[in-house]
Amino acid sequence: MDLTRDTHLFKPAVKRIAWGSRVQRWRRVKDSCARMSSGTAVLIVCLLVGVIAATLVIRSWPILSAYPLDELLTGQTWQPLHGRFGFAPFIAGSIAVTLVAMMLAVIPAVFSGIYLAEYTSSRARAALKPLIDLLVGIPSVVYGLWGILFIIPLVRDVIGPWSDRTLGQVFPFFARTNPSGYGLLSAGFVLAVMVFPLIVAVTEEVLRSAPREMRETLLALGATRWETTQCIVRRAGLPGILAAIVLGFSRAFGETLAIMMLIGNVPQMPTSLFDAAYSLPALIANNYGEIMSVPLYESALMGAALALLAVVLLFNILARLVIVRLTQAQAR
Amino acid sequence: MKRTQLRKVKDRFFTWLMRFFLVTAAALLGLILLGIAWRGVGALSWEMVSQSPQGGFYLGKGGGILNAIVGSLYLALGATTLASLIAIPVVLYMHVYARGGRLANNVRLTLDIMWGIPSIVYGAFGFSLMIFLGLRASLLAGIIALALVVLPILARTFDEIVSMAPRHLRETALALGTTRLEFLGVLLRQTAPGLLTAILLAFGRGIGDAASVLFTAGYTDNMPESLLRPVASLPLAVFFQLSTPFPEVQARAYASALVLTILVLAISLLAHFSMTRLGRHVIR
Known part of the structure; x- marks a missing residue:
């Protein structure tokens, strides 16, 4: 038999060798189907942030093109009915309440994170981790309610009068301008409790990725535990801790309901710790019902959402890049 | 000698300072839970959790918040389902088809960044999407917005759990001649309890989130009946x-908050339980 002439007889066999049996072919087809469909999901996730940003830009375009940007950002009057859209009080309120919260939260949270990373056994950490998750999981409306029940009376009846009598006489920043208790300090305090677990968790994660040899070397040289910790934080942990703080800041910046319940919702530039103010998320949340009736109103609120997204994205990307670099350097 | 003593004092001082901060934080958490429980228990009744609001509910007349409880469960259930449909393939792709590559790390970074976006922004986006699609405030729109909120939570939690799967699993499976898809099945079986944990965590977060459903799901005093009608949430x-x-109605708010907190805590505990106790098929 001339093999070279009768190749057609061998074709099925050759094909079977190349493709495998029917079962194997089917397995491969299934595999590539799965690869493509899950790849599509990955693509969706990757595009999502871009789509959200683009949508918000498109929706807020009417107001961005109707007014110059500096007028929107620095304008101090908010009268949508008269076509005046000044975002300055809301931006200032958001920044102020976030700063108050960070002032109260950062030092305790960073120290707690350091303690969890450097001083506790892995078993204690395993027990505390779910507790932190629990704290993160409590809905913000519950925090807000707690603030109304306990923090507002505290600020109104105790802290406010005390601060007014002592520091308020000298610094107008501590003067009690608002007897109701609803204002920057109350909102800031509750916000501080809310971002505390986030800062603790990130600080702990970042510090734990510091090389262990460093710890052992320092202790072997006779350093006390605190000196060891100091050195590790200074040499290896500082960028990570900064990232944790920035993450906490951006979380606090976007918090909506708890702030809305406690800040007083008065669109003014805050000058004192006890002033009522208004935040960007609260602006969006409070006015969604009326947006249909006034021209440009919806666009203005979408602009507020866009501003919020821009700030949060910027901070998040910076912080995450730092964290990724730190934790991956350790993994290698 | 004196210097050594000073160092020791400093060491002790900072140790106690850190402990103080940690204990204060824990005490605050206890205070929140106790405070809510203390104010909520008084107003909590069977009527509260078994009836919808009747006429004049917001003036202190009869009724309950069953509509909000059921609405919240529907919203969170829908959102978690929708989010898992995207999150599970994404995580498995990262670990099976693109393991250790740049793509996986970039997706991880994207998910982390998405986790940081405030839920009110997702709400605003959902609202725009809703108008674009010609929908009105409805259960469906709420589910879509809430799914965006819980997607990164679900995906990143599951991702962490999958990366804890033993390394040899992959090598063993592939060495036996499995395709990637078949290995994916093995991996899914190994991580199933963790997946349940991630889903429960996302579910709990979904129940508690308000800012995203504010525009999109609306609010109603009726029980949820259709995907295209507004729905109440807790x-x-x-x-x-x-x-x-009215003080009577405010007391009901405390009771509702207690119901919400209990729901969220129960789900959280369940999530923890499923991670540690389940897993008959898990290789450790």
């Missing part, structure tokens, strides 16, 4: 009851 029920001037 956080918003708390919020609306609290903004009325």
